[in-house]
Amino acid sequence: MSEALFNNPTPFEVDLQAAFAGRAKATGAQAAAFERFAKLGFPNRRIEGWKWSDFHGALRKLTPANDAEAQGDIAPSEFAALNPLEFRIINGQIELPQGELPDGLRYGVVEPVATIPELERHAIVNLNIAMTGKALGIEVGENTPDRPILIRHINTNAAFAFTQTMMRVSANARARLIETYEGEGSGFYSHLFHMVVRDGAQFHRTVVHQTGADQIVNAVCAAKIDADAAFNQTSLSTGSRLSRHETIVHLWAQGGSAEINSAALLCDDRHADFTTHVVHKAPHCRTRQIHKGVARDRARNVFQGKFEVEREAQKTDAKMTANALLLSDTAEANHKPELEIYADDVECAHGSTCGALDADALFYLRQRGLNEAAARALLVEAFLGEVLDGVDDERLGDIFRNKIADWLVYE
Amino acid sequence: MLKIENLHTTVGGHEILKGLSLDVPAGEVHAIMGPNGSGKSTLSYTVAGRDGYAASEGAVMLEGTNILGLAPDVRAAKGLFLSFQHPMEIPGVQTMTFIRTALNAQRRARGEAEVSAADFIRLIREKAKLVGLDDAKLKRPFNVGFSGGEKKRMEMLQLAIFEPRFAIMDETDSGLDIDALKMVGDVVNALRGPERGFLIITHYQRLLHYIKPDRVHVLAGGRIVKSGAAGLAAELEKSGYEQFIEAA
Numbered sequence: 001m002s003e004a005l006f007n008n009p010t011p012f013e014v015d016l017q018a019a020f021a022g023r024a025k026a027t028g029a030q031a032a033a034f035e036r037f038a039k040l041g042f043p044n045r046r047i048e049g050w051k052w053s054d055f056h057g058a059l060r061k062l063t064p065a066n067d068a069e070a071q072g073d074i075a076p077s078e079f080a081a082l083n084p085l086e087f088r089i090i091n092g093q094i095e096l097p098q099g100e101l102p103d104g105l106r107y108g109v110v111e112p113v114a115t116i117p118e119l120e121r122h123a124i125v126n127l128n129i130a131m132t133g134k135a136l137g138i139e140v141g142e143n144t145p146d147r148p149i150l151i152r153h154i155n156t157n158a159a160f161a162f163t164q165t166m167m168r169v170s171a172n173a174r175a176r177l178i179e180t181y182e183g184e185g186s187g188f189y190s191h192l193f194h195m196v197v198r199d200g201a202q203f204h205r206t207v208v209h210q211t212g213a214d215q216i217v218n219a220v221c222a223a224k225i226d227a228d229a230a231f232n233q234t235s236l237s238t239g240s241r242l243s244r245h246e247t248i249v250h251l252w253a254q255g256g257s258a259e260i261n262s263a264a265l266l267c268d269d270r271h272a273d274f275t276t277h278v279v280h281k282a283p284h285c286r287t288r289q290i291h292k293g294v295a296r297d298r299a300r301n302v303f304q305g306k307f308e309v310e311r312e313a314q315k316t317d318a319k320m321t322a323n324a325l326l327l328s329d330t331a332e333a334n335h336k337p338e339l340e341i342y343a344d345d346v347e348c349a350h351g352s353t354c355g356a357l358d359a360d361a362l363f364y365l366r367q368r369g370l371n372e373a374a375a376r377a378l379l380v381e382a383f384l385g386e387v388l389d390g391v392d393d394e395r396l397g398d399i400f401r402n403k404i405a406d407w408l409v410y411e
Numbered sequence: 412m413l414k415i416e417n418l419h420t421t422v423g424g425h426e427i428l429k430g431l432s433l434d435v436p437a438g439e440v441h442a443i444m445g446p447n448g449s450g451k452s453t454l455s456y457t458v459a460g461r462d463g464y465a466a467s468e469g470a471v472m473l474e475g476t477n478i479l480g481l482a483p484d485v486r487a488a489k490g491l492f493l494s495f496q497h498p499m500e501i502p503g504v505q506t507m508t509f510i511r512t513a514l515n516a517q518r519r520a521r522g523e524a525e526v527s528a529a530d531f532i533r534l535i536r537e538k539a540k541l542v543g544l545d546d547a548k549l550k551r552p553f554n555v556g557f558s559g560g561e562k563k564r565m566e567m568l569q570l571a572i573f574e575p576r577f578a579i580m581d582e583t584d585s586g587l588d589i590d591a592l593k594m595v596g597d598v599v600n601a602l603r604g605p606e607r608g609f610l611i612i613t614h615y616q617r618l619l620h621y622i623k624p625d626r627v628h629v630l631a632g633g634r635i636v637k638s639g640a641a642g643l644a645a646e647l648e649k650s651g652y653e654q655f656i657e658a659a
């Protein structure tokens with residue numbers, strides 16, 4: 001491992017290689033993953049699917065400082081009111097919750113995943129597999145009480161961190177997971193979430209990205225959905241220097257369903273990328289996807305959604321819409337909706353729009369007495385409405401609404 | 412009450428209002444009639460402060476203050492209400508939430524106490540009955556999927572709730588059935604009083620059967636070219652606008 005794997009390595013790559021070489025217990029699979037990564041390098045604009053999110057460019061400017069500096073006090077989560085079981089991953093270190101285990105739930109620190117075949121071309125996933133020492137493992141049994149699980153990804157320094165979560169939702173179980181990305185750090189964070197939802201189970205995942213402006217984040221969720229199981233995800237992101245949340249869902253067996261909603265609220269120079277790929281592999285699966293992005297200043301909202309329908313997946317019913325609202329001339333929205341269909345008896349549709357606030361509606365609201373800020377806020381909230389409607393938990397919905405209101409105050 | 416002096420408005424590079432003057436004293440209802448494209452809606456937008464309809468010359472005095480240059484919401488808080496010729500649909504905006512937010516924004520701006528949620532629900536129920544909108548319609552996103560007539564009823568609902576000092580009603584009667592026409596008359600007549608004024612833009616005499624105007628004006632070529640008593644409306648309906656178009 002001493003010889004250079006990279007051509008013209010950036011300072012960041014030099015550090016990475018040293019960090020990997022210094023790891024005590026890298027397995028053969030991890031060494032192979034590292035080599036795959038070294039061949040691929042960090043994705044740049046020329047790589048398919050990364051045109052609008054240039055990790056290579058952003059990371060080459062980064063000089064990681066592995067300051068083991070104390071992260072200070074961690075404030076309680078704003079989701080504390082939901083009484084969740086709280087896991088923390090602070091600068092890459094996993095902290096398990098204290099106290100008694102709820103019935104039917106098992107968790108612990110486990111061996112990381114050795115390979116994810118469908119993501120072998122994903123450079124950052126390879127790097128993650130190479131670099132992650134231990135993973136957080138969570139298993140939800142059929143009779144686990146309906147108490148949310150909270151994973152807080154908190155990054156407070158300028159270093160890089162690689163972590164994994166592995167989760168299994170057992171047959172007929174119900175699980176609700178909330179993941180928050182937090183902290184004022186300015187390094188690079190990579191999280192790989194590998195999960196399976198077994199037959200008849202229901203899984204709700206809420207992702208809130210609300211880090212400081214300087215974080216570079218790539219979070220990849222790869223989920224396998226079994227027969228009659230449901231994967232339901234709502235994301236809200238206020239972006240950061242470069243943030244990309246990927247969701248790769250395989251609807252493996254008949255009757256599986258996915259609902260994937262996301263909203264981005266971006267200001268200044270923040271960037272949020274939602275990239276999703278739903279693979280329909282069996283008949284009678286259903287997918288619904290709505291993305292809403294609001295951007296002002298020089299912010300950039302990226303949405304790439306792909307539905308793939310394999311030949312066996314007859315009667316697939318899949319719909320995707322992506323709408324962007326640009327509040328300034330310098331804000332940007334990049335959408336790429338994609339359908340790749342190999343079955344003939346399916347119903348698939350996608351639509352994508354991009355526009356400014358409706359001046360007629362704005363005038364109407366103001367004629368009724370709302371000042372400009374209030375009128376704009378009302379229209380932005382209305383724009384995001386469909387994503388909010390997808391949040392089935394009222395308390396969660398309220399937290400989302402408050403977040404949006406907070407964001408709008410800075411208008 | 413509303414005194415418009417020598418108003419000039421250029422829209423999209425064309426001068427539409429060319430020195431329009433009009434005075435509606437407190438307590439009176441005036442009607443404006445005029446051919447399509449003569450600038451009636453332009454007048455209402457200029458008075459209400461819509462972007463792109465700024466006056467290049469003249470004044471609009473509402474109770475003694477020139478409101479030109481004030482933000483539309485400030486004009487609204489001063490008691491100016493515009494019933495739109497084509498009310499918008501605003502998807503995602505809940506009707507009740509919006510009207511209450513607007514009412515309280517106006518009240519706050521005037522230094523009045525806000526209306527509580529409970530009082531507001533009572534108020535909107537009562538007024539909705541008056542204008543013939545059922546509860547289900549109030550629970551829909553604002554105007555979304557409403558018929559033309561229903562949208563006009565929604566305008567009247569807001570007129571009844573806001574109780575403005577001065578209301579401009581831009582073709583509220585277009586697209587209304589007979590019962591709705593009578594309803595509009597009832598709402599306006601109930602509000603009529605020494606402290607209020609109305610400017611009713613219409614093409615037809617029939618609304619004026621329900622709301623007896625104090626004066627009727629003809630707008631043509633960007634100016635008021637004729638004014639008269641209520642009887643002028645009937646006269647116009649017979650003779651048309653041709654004489655004025657030539658005159659203008």
Ligand SMILES: Nc1ncnc2c1ncn2[C@@H]1O[C@H](COP(=O)(O)OP(=O)(O)OP(=O)(O)O)[C@@H](O)[C@H]1O
Nearest residue numbers: 422423427445446447448449450451452453454496
């Ligand atoms: N935004 C605009 N850009 C260009 N021209 C405009 C614009 N708005 C209005 N006009 C023009 O100004 C003129 C007056 O329009 P306005 O809507 O005020 O007429 P109106 O008297 O209300 O007509 P109607 O009886 O049909 O409602 C018309 O010729 C119209 O085409």
Ligand SMILES: [Mg+2]
Nearest residue numbers: 451452453496
């Ligand atoms: Mg008009």
